[in-house]
Amino acid sequence: MKKYDKAFLHKLLYEMMLIRHFEEKAGQMYGLRKIGGFLHLYNGQEAIAVGAVAALDLSRDYVLTGYRDHGHALACGTDPKPLMAELYGKITGCSRGKGGSMHFFDAEKHFLGGNGIVAAQIPIATGVALAQSYRSDGGVTVCFFGDGAIHQGAFHESLNLAKIWNLPVIYVCENNQWGMGTNFRRVSAVDDFSLMGNAYGIPGRQVDGMDVLAVYEEISRAAEDARKSGLPTFLEAKTYRYKGHSMSDPQKYRTKDEIEEYKKQDPILILQDRMEKGGQLTEKEFHDLEARVKAQVDEAADFAETSEEPAIHTLYEDVLAD
Amino acid sequence: MPIITYREALNAALDEEMTRDDKVFLMGEEVGEYDGAYKVSKGLLDKFGPRRVLDTPITELGFTGLGVGAAMAGLRPVVEWMTHNFALLALDQVVNNAAKMRYMSGGQFTMPIVFRGPNGPAEYLAAQHSQALQSYYAHIPGLKVVAPATPYDAKGLLKSAIRDNNPVVVLEGELMYAWKGEVPEEEYLVPIGKADVKREGKDVSIITYSKPLKVVQEAAETLAGLGIEAEIVDLRSLRPLDEETVYASVRKTNRAVVVDESWPVASVGSHVAWLISRNCFDMLDAPVELVASEDVPMPYNHRLELAAQPSAAKVVAAVKKVLYRED
Numbered sequence: 001m002k003k004y005d006k007a008f009l010h011k012l013l014y015e016m017m018l019i020r021h022f023e024e025k026a027g028q029m030y031g032l033r034k035i036g037g038f039l040h041l042y043n044g045q046e047a048i049a050v051g052a053v054a055a056l057d058l059s060r061d062y063v064l065t066g067y068r069d070h071g072h073a074l075a076c077g078t079d080p081k082p083l084m085a086e087l088y089g090k091i092t093g094c095s096r097g098k099g100g101s102m103h104f105f106d107a108e109k110h111f112l113g114g115n116g117i118v119a120a121q122i123p124i125a126t127g128v129a130l131a132q133s134y135r136s137d138g139g140v141t142v143c144f145f146g147d148g149a150i151h152q153g154a155f156h157e158s159l160n161l162a163k164i165w166n167l168p169v170i171y172v173c174e175n176n177q178w179g180m181g182t183n184f185r186r187v188s189a190v191d192d193f194s195l196m197g198n199a200y201g202i203p204g205r206q207v208d209g210m211d212v213l214a215v216y217e218e219i220s221r222a223a224e225d226a227r228k229s230g231l232p233t234f235l236e237a238k239t240y241r242y243k244g245h246s247m248s249d250p251q252k253y254r255t256k257d258e259i260e261e262y263k264k265q266d267p268i269l270i271l272q273d274r275m276e277k278g279g280q281l282t283e284k285e286f287h288d289l290e291a292r293v294k295a296q297v298d299e300a301a302d303f304a305e306t307s308e309e310p311a312i313h314t315l316y317e318d319v320l321a322d
Numbered sequence: 323m324p325i326i327t328y329r330e331a332l333n334a335a336l337d338e339e340m341t342r343d344d345k346v347f348l349m350g351e352e353v354g355e356y357d358g359a360y361k362v363s364k365g366l367l368d369k370f371g372p373r374r375v376l377d378t379p380i381t382e383l384g385f386t387g388l389g390v391g392a393a394m395a396g397l398r399p400v401v402e403w404m405t406h407n408f409a410l411l412a413l414d415q416v417v418n419n420a421a422k423m424r425y426m427s428g429g430q431f432t433m434p435i436v437f438r439g440p441n442g443p444a445e446y447l448a449a450q451h452s453q454a455l456q457s458y459y460a461h462i463p464g465l466k467v468v469a470p471a472t473p474y475d476a477k478g479l480l481k482s483a484i485r486d487n488n489p490v491v492v493l494e495g496e497l498m499y500a501w502k503g504e505v506p507e508e509e510y511l512v513p514i515g516k517a518d519v520k521r522e523g524k525d526v527s528i529i530t531y532s533k534p535l536k537v538v539q540e541a542a543e544t545l546a547g548l549g550i551e552a553e554i555v556d557l558r559s560l561r562p563l564d565e566e567t568v569y570a571s572v573r574k575t576n577r578a579v580v581v582d583e584s585w586p587v588a589s590v591g592s593h594v595a596w597l598i599s600r601n602c603f604d605m606l607d608a609p610v611e612l613v614a615s616e617d618v619p620m621p622y623n624h625r626l627e628l629a630a631q632p633s634a635a636k637v638v639a640a641v642k643k644v645l646y647r648e649d
Contacts, residue, residue, distance in 0.1 A: 062395065064391075093428070094428065095426060095427050095430070096428030096429070097428070098425055098426060098427075098428050099426045099427060099428065103426040105426070105427035105430050106430075107427070107430040107431060112391075112394055112395075112431075113423075113426070113427065114426075114427075115419070117414060117418050117419075120387065120414060120415065120418060120419060122387070123383065123384050123385075123386070123387020123388050123390070123391065124390050124394065124415075124419060125391060126384075126387070126388050126391060127387060127388035127390055127391020127392040127393075127395070127399075128391040128392070128394060128395040129391075130388050130391065130392050130397075131391070131392040131395035131396060131397045134347070134373065134392070153381075153383060153384075154383055154384060154387060157379075157381035157383060157384025157387075158384055158387070158388070160379060160381065160384070161378070161379070161381065161384055161385065161388060164379070165376070317429065318424055318428055318429035319424070319425055319463055319464055320424070320464065320466075320488050321424060321429075321432040321487040321488055322487065
């Protein structure tokens with residue numbers, strides 16, 4: 001712990017807490033019917049997006065993910081206000097109320113979505129890495145997806161292409177163990193997903209997805225490999241989602257005990273505990289962080305609440321570019 | 323004016339646009355070392371090198387998706403599909419990502435990408451390799467779709483497609499690659515969304531596009547011998563559709579026959595026939611006729627496959643019907 005700068009650790013803790021609180025608020029507002037449709041919450045998986053993005057330089061690197069995308073957008077530094085407004089379907093939303101929960105985008109922060117088709121972002125991310133390689137700009141692309149995506153052809157086709165063309169892409173499988181209501185072991189020929197990278201000649205490693213620093217270290221190493229030699233990497237981040245697949249999921253496939261057991265390895269608690277033991281976080285500082293994220297999320301919810309609905313004419317906008 | 327093939331016209335368009343803009347690159351199956359399955363990309367690897375002419379494995383979904391990502395990150399990919407039959411495997415990336423990314427993101431991204439390759443029936447290839455799939459693309463908002471029928475239009479439209487900031491599907495034709503026509507040496511563009519009157523006439527409007535243009539032209543010659551002057555409107559672009567040029571012709575002739583080599587149900591042809599019926603209702607002297615492919619998968623047997631497709635004889639019969647000259 002001593003090797004990490006205190007400000008850096010505080011940033012990681014703050015971002016994980018911001019995501020957790022944002023998701024709690026989104027869940028509440030869904031219950032109040034302020035938010036409709038599908039809402040896939042990221043609670044429990046925060047260390048992966050935060051640890052990974054902390055290892056990137058978003059002036060040249062890019063991030064893509066699937067439909068459980070709130071945490072990644074926040075980790076990339078997108079303001080929570082347009083994100084919450086997007087959930088409310090307001091014109092001030094990051095996607096002008098046209099995308100909703102599954103389609104967060106922030107071109108400026110190099111966050112390219114937000115994709116609602118399982119695994120569809122994997123070839124796209126690989127294509128972003130192709131553009132980086134084409135321009136020799138030293139950038140890398142990190143592509144997140146879940147354990148449910150790993151059996152799609154799009155995943156396998158992409159890894160093969162990334163390897164034959166030496167593309168600077170880091171594939172991060174967030175194995176939260178449940179593809180909707182199906183345990184990953186029931187539908188996978190192998191339990192250890194890191195083998196999937198090896199099948200295409202791509203280094204495959206497992207990382208503890210509840211440990212933000214472990215994720216940060218692995219992505220840092222993979223990014224260095226990608227920048228130096230265009231080597232793709234495949235990482236399986238072992239994690240767990242606390243909430244249902246979406247808000248409509250009654251979660252009959254798992255027990256409350258199982259969820260409570262995993263909450264003991266909560267990524268925020270782990271980092272908080274280590275920082276306290278390392279003398280890098282006082283109780284007061286922690287409470288200040290809590291107050292900050294609460295205020296920021298409350299402000300986002302107020303912004304969403306008071307923003308305007310999109311005008312009907314916007315229905316016809318953004319279909320084609322000039 | 324030099325006379326070149328449709329294939330050479332497409333090759334020239336690629337060559338000129340790749341020379342003009344380093345962001346333009348070509349990828350697909352056999353486009354490089356093999357010089358293209360239909361030789362459209364002949365010589366491009368030698369000229370531009372492997373950075374800009376990429377041979378892909380046989381993974382339509384994968385490399386089409388890579389194209390989408392490269393376009394989002396600022397390049398201008400030209401994705402060659404060996405045929406549109408195989409591109410069905412890539413349809414998710416075209417429909418759910420290329421076409422919708424701009425809309426879903428509230429206008430944050432442009433998607434300058436071209437998807438091109440042969441579409442429509444060829445010969446002796448049977449059901450999986452001989453089909454006209456334009457309806458799949460023409461149906462989708464967020465895409466542009468062009469279907470040039472001559473070398474001149476092929477070159478001009480492909481160049482426009484490459485310069486467009488939206489995803490453009492270019493429908494070529496295996497049997498059309500060897501067709502010849504005049505193409506000027508100097509540079510030109512054919513705008514997307516503009517139909518072209520390929521033959522002027524006063525008695526009937528025949529609206530068509532892509533490969534059936536040839537049988538329509540044959541039919542027009544036959545009809546001229548019978549004293550019937552047909553006007554041929556070549557749509558060239560299916561989305562956006564140049565409705566005004568179609569209506570102007572129908573207002574002049576008061577009779578319309580639509581010729582489309584795809585199946586008749588929910589097709590571009592059936593849509594155009596509906597538009598004419600609705601928007602030129604008071605001008606029509608007869609119900610609009612549609613000559614389409616028969617509503618069956620394509621058979622292998624040559625006699626049967628020809629019977630399945632629009633022919634000059636079918637077009638002549640349809641024209642006689644709208645002129646009430648059935649004999």
